[in-house]
Amino acid sequence: MIAGIDIGGTNTKFGLIDQDGNVLFQDRIKTAVHSKFEDYIHELATAIKAGAQQVAPDTPIRGIGVGAPNANYYRGTIEHAANLQWKGIVPLADILGTHFDAPIVITNDANAAAMGEMVYGNAKGLKDFIVITLGTGLGSGIVCNGQLVHGFDGFAAELGHVIVNPNGRLCGCGRKGCLETYVSATGIKRTVYKMLADHLEMSELRKISFDDLSTRMISEYALKGDKVAKDAFEYTGQVLGSKLADTVAHTNPETIFLFGGLAMAGDLIFEPTRRHLEKNLMTVYREKVKIEPSGLPNQSAPILGAGSLVINHLNYQSQQKV
């Protein structure tokens, strides 16, 4: 039995997973209520232990995987996370380690999603693939030769911050024209508003404020035939597909998986993304790279992803011993 923890800005989801990937127990606590990080971890550890006591009192927790924003795999830290209340460098693995006698593996949430896809999802058996998570921003995890790419400093795979247009939309990172300002739940809202500003089409979307607008609404209006909503998906797929052609020229993945809210729009996003990727690929890559939905269930994906990190770690250790 292992534990998976997904730390988000609002909620922290956690659960216990058996060796076949069944989620035995799943719960959440508020991330944002504790000003002291130690108090937050104490509540989290207590809740995990209570869950373990409930579902399998005699089974030890063999490892803990954590997905968190700005998590550093090498250092076991969360570093300068914009969406968390704890500032600076937070020694997550050290503090969590005072509560558990088991290995702890930490990485960012998109890397966890990639590892989850490999262990439990549609990337089983693949050695070279990429997972793109489309939420408020755009996250990514890159797997090459069957291993997560962490980079020398632990910050690889920030595909949300490749540049679409150096004079483009302002990004939360302080630069302009990053991919996630176009391709994400927020990105497609910005595209809708840009189109409403630039064009004259009638659209039901003109009745909805920016703050009220959601990806699901844009999907629903697109399916009803709203031209602005349809054009917004086409544009989003064009930007994503054409930038992914550059990504393919880096690591030549077999499949790129799309995960998260925007990916739930199905063909509305997959079809234009595939078409524009294909159109922009160099000949040697054409008709070879697949863009597919994630195979992880949306609800338990963050926990499975986080848990898979430590599964992989334990498997690697046992191989090294042989």
Place this chain on the structure above:
Amino acid sequence: MIAGIDIGGTNTKFGLIDQDGNVLFQDRIKTAVHSKFEDYIHELATAIKAGAQQVAPDTPIRGIGVGAPNANYYRGTIEHAANLQWKGIVPLADILGTHFDAPIVITNDANAAAMGEMVYGNAKGLKDFIVITLGTGLGSGIVCNGQLVHGFDGFAAELGHVIVNPNGRLCGCGRKGCLETYVSATGIKRTVYKMLADHLEMSELRKISFDDLSTRMISEYALKGDKVAKDAFEYTGQVLGSKLADTVAHTNPETIFLFGGLAMAGDLIFEPTRRHLEKNLMTVYREKVKIEPSGLPNQSAPILGAGSLVINHLNYQSQQKV
């Protein structure tokens, strides 16, 4: 003792290397004189065996590494190489294998350069780095977690073909605006000619035909203060540096090594590349990624690079046996 072979469009360089990386023997044959691939390999194998007989008659050749354009690591083939006279898919490893009883490892020349940098050059001990070869085109080899990234299909690391501008310069690959149309020996010549067309500055470069112009001439004029030549280097560094910011967001390398003719221009190319990379990086990467010259001697680099492929292969095999 191992053999390294570098197959180019005009010449094939080959040599014998001892375990300390000393080149014991080095020679070349013409690549382009044989219409039959088998005849070419026969001449090459005969020359390598004669070399071995000359320098170390009692030492067996323990492995052969080959760098070649469009070489596929997984399949041991050269596939659809535009600059070679043998068309289609050429079974290089199989045919070379009829002449030698030793493992043969094949990859493209830029991957060979990256492996050479790791085994014999400035990337010793690095686990995450990139080598960019600046010749007629722009080649690259990406190393993550201490391993070459080959991709699922063997065609990873085609950084010469990421897109700078989708409406930009025509590329030999059939698309528009690829990085190598700006950043390569040919790319900087195109930039010089574009500047001579667009601007009115006096320049000694106006006296030189496109075919006669070389990177070395552009360097020499830039050092003498020629504005067009200086601006051409500035622009080349700007394009390279800003696109490398996207590359850093993929694999977070510790160092990017520049190799080849254009890199010989020294600060003329390194200084603007570093400056524009730094300017375009996301905060988390700033002041961390180095751009450095290759540590391989220009003359024997292709042979050392090719040889290092099989050194790495033999080391990996012996580790697996333990």
